[in-house]
Amino acid sequence: YTFDVDALLASLAEVDADELEHAETVYESAKGASPPSKLAAGARHGASGAGGGRDAGEPSLFHYKYDLQGHGGSVYMVRFAPSGQLIASGGFDKTVRVWDIERPARQEEVLCLSDHSLHVSDVAWSSDSTTLVSGSFDHTVKAWSVAQGQLLGTWRVPTGAFVQKVAFQPGMESQVVLVSTTHRQILAYDRREGTMAAPAFALENDCMVNTLCCYHDGVHVLSGDKHGQLKTWDLRMRQAVDTICNGEQGKPVSHIELSLRVDVVERDTVDDGRFVAVNSYDNVLRVYERAHNSGRLEALHALKGHHNKNWPIRSSFYVGKNYHRSRPMQRRLASDVGAGANATSGSAACGVVGGNGAGAALDPMESMGVPQGVPMGPDVAEERGARPVDEGSGRLSVHDTMLLATGSADSRAYIFDVGGARPKLVQRLEGHSDRVHAVSFHPQDPLLATCSADFSIKIWGAKMDRYRGG
Numbered sequence: 001y002t003f004d005v006d007a008l009l010a011s012l013a014e015v016d017a018d019e020l021e022h023a024e025t026v027y028e029s030a031k032g033a034s035p036p037s038k039l040a041a042g043a044r045h046g047a048s049g050a051g052g053g054r055d056a057g058e059p060s061l062f063h064y065k066y067d068l069q070g071h072g073g074s075v076y077m078v079r080f081a082p083s084g085q086l087i088a089s090g091g092f093d094k095t096v097r098v099w100d101i102e103r104p105a106r107q108e109e110v111l112c113l114s115d116h117s118l119h120v121s122d123v124a125w126s127s128d129s130t131t132l133v134s135g136s137f138d139h140t141v142k143a144w145s146v147a148q149g150q151l152l153g154t155w156r157v158p159t160g161a162f163v164q165k166v167a168f169q170p171g172m173e174s175q176v177v178l179v180s181t182t183h184r185q186i187l188a189y190d191r192r193e194g195t196m197a198a199p200a201f202a203l204e205n206d207c208m209v210n211t212l213c214c215y216h217d218g219v220h221v222l223s224g225d226k227h228g229q230l231k232t233w234d235l236r237m238r239q240a241v242d243t244i245c246n247g248e249q250g251k252p253v254s255h256i257e258l259s260l261r262v263d264v265v266e267r268d269t270v271d272d273g274r275f276v277a278v279n280s281y282d283n284v285l286r287v288y289e290r291a292h293n294s295g296r297l298e299a300l301h302a303l304k305g306h307h308n309k310n311w312p313i314r315s316s317f318y319v320g321k322n323y324h325r326s327r328p329m330q331r332r333l334a335s336d337v338g339a340g341a342n343a344t345s346g347s348a349a350c351g352v353v354g355g356n357g358a359g360a361a362l363d364p365m366e367s368m369g370v371p372q373g374v375p376m377g378p379d380v381a382e383e384r385g386a387r388p389v390d391e392g393s394g395r396l397s398v399h400d401t402m403l404l405a406t407g408s409a410d411s412r413a414y415i416f417d418v419g420g421a422r423p424k425l426v427q428r429l430e431g432h433s434d435r436v437h438a439v440s441f442h443p444q445d446p447l448l449a450t451c452s453a454d455f456s457i458k459i460w461g462a463k464m465d466r467y468r469g470g
Contacts, residue, residue: 061398061415061427061462062448068099068457070109075451077122077314079440083129086110086146087440087449089457090120096134098146101447101459111149115142124166126174133177135163141179143191153195159183165211169235171218176200178221180209186223186233203233203240210312213256216273220295224253224278230288230297244297251280254312259402260319260443275300275418277315277404283307285315285406287418301423303416306408314438315406318446320399323419398446398462405448407436413450413460431458 073092080087087099098111118138125132131152132144139160143152157163161183169176169188179187186203193200208226215222220241221233228250232242246253259275276288276297284304288297306313401419403426408414413429413436434453441448446462 062429062446062460063463064429064431065447065459065461068109068449068459069455070097070112071095071455071457073119073455074434074437074453075455075457076119076437078438078449078451078457079123079125080442080447080449081125081129082127082443084443084445086129087457088123088125088132089451090123090134091451091455092119094119094136096120096123096132096144098132099457111146113142113144113149113151115151115154116140121163122166124168124177126168127170128174131174133166133168135166135179137162139163141166141177141189143177143195153191155189155195155197155199157181157183157187158199159185161185164209167212167214169218170214170216178212178214180212180223182208184208186212186221188235201238203238205231210253211256213258213276215258222256222258222276224256226252228252228280230256230278232295242296246278246280247282247284247286247302251282251284253278253280254308255279255314257315257317259317275317275402277317277406279308279313279315279406281309283309285404285416287404287423301418303404303406303418303423303425305425305428306406306412306414307410308406308408311409311435312437313407313409315404316439316441316448318398318403318405318441318448320397320401320403320419320446321444322397322399323402403441405439405441405450407439407450407452409435411435411452411454413439413448415448429458429460432456 068087068089071089071091071093072095075089075091077091078087078089085100085102087101088096089099090096094114094116096111096113096116097109098113100108100110113132113134116134116136116138118136120134120136122135123132130146132146133141134144135141139157139162141155141157141163144150145152155177157179161181163179163181165180167178168174169178175191177189177191179189181187184205184207186205186209187199188201189197190200205223205225206227209223210225212221212223219235221235223231223233224246225231228246230244230246230253231240233239234241255278257277258273260273274290276290278286278288280286283306284302285306286299287301287303289300290296291298401417403415404418405413405415411430411432411434413432414425415427415429417424417426429448429450432450432452432454436450436452439448439450448460449457450460451457
């Protein structure tokens with residue numbers, strides 16, 4: 001596979017310096033990929049013993065199951081459908097591919113959708129798993145019928161911006177698609193207005209919008225940008241209503257992931273996806289919790305060990321079916337945040353001059369971290385701030401906890417246990433032979449998909465062994 005440099009250069013005619021820098025980063029990511037023929041032997045060798053990363057004597061939690069092969073270039077994105085039966089992927093071969101993991105072969109590509117002219121940057125499923133949308137560096141967003149394998153329509157992003165992230169707005173019957181772009185905007189397209197239509201509306205940011213996620217209420221959207229700002233937008237007001245810095249000084253954001261909505265019948269409550277994972281370009285994966293009353297993000301954990309300082313890497317949550325019964329999140333107390341923790345206030349704390357002009361409420365955010373000297377997994381951040389509760393060292397099943405997986409530039413995927421007050425690295429998955437761009441957990445079962453610059457997607461399953469949580 002050869003990256004189409006001419007097509008990329010032609011697409012740069014209308015972009016500014018920030019967008020050009022971003023395009024160069026993505027191009028370098030593609031250049032590092034080697035053809036499958038040179039990687040196959042090493043990948044097979046690595047997968048046969050994959051699943052390391054635990055201390056000696058500790059059982060591995062996930063094991064390698066099989067590969068999904070078919071992409072002719074670096075695989076940039078992978079996502080399970082809400083039904084759990086299908087997987088969608090996109091990459092530098094300009095295709096969107098759909099895989100059926102419930103067929104007997106368990107390695108079957110059922111669709112190859114090839115209408116983009118540059119690399120596919122993101123894919124998103126409708127809530128009923130019947131429709132896909134894909135975004136690309138060819139300045140377009142496309143909608144696809146999964147059942148028919150046909151293109152439903154194309155929207156061209158104005159101003160020649162690159163598409164960074166696509167998502168369906170919840171509660172709108174998969175009719176409204178939200179798009180984050182390199183041209184400082186979040187765009188909304190309404191499928192009922194027809195394809196090729198102009199955006200229904202645009203949310204104006206003050207810098208490149210790298211990613212977004214939609215809260216389950218269908219009203220609020222969280223975005224992450226180049227200046228390290230996490231902004232909450234109200235789609236009814238069409239403006240930002242809250243802005244915080246991602247870490248001290250604001251660390252540029254590459255991805256935001258929301259935990260799945262979970263109905264807890266025994267407690268007659270709903271976990272409305274209250275945990276948020278934020279990948280940053282500083283080799284730190286931060287975990288936030290949405291405050292119950294205000295919805296404001298409160299810092300919980302800062303996880304380290306993976307590598308993504310120069311690469312856009314994505315993460316995914318798994319919430320065990322027994323988690324809310326067996327191991328509820330023990331939140332840190334505000335009183336545990338020491339006076340030495342540096343609160344940030346206003347956009348200037350994120351390295352930005354002036355506000356965004358959209359009525360954003362710029363309130364202080366607590367500095368995140370965990371106390372120095374607390375024994376944790378070897379690659380988990382030890383930062384000042386909270387004093388987590390010691391949960392003991394009882395053995396837990398994968399179904400009893402909440403896991404957070406992330407890709408990494410070192411060809412591994414990392415899995416953290418974030419279900420308690422003390423986060424812990426539980427496994428490094430080894431088997432890929434190039435950067436792991438993205439990961440995706442199955443919506444119900446302990447299955448993980450990882451995609452890589454080695455042109456492959458790998459499926460990992462949880463062993464039934466119990467592991468020692470903490």
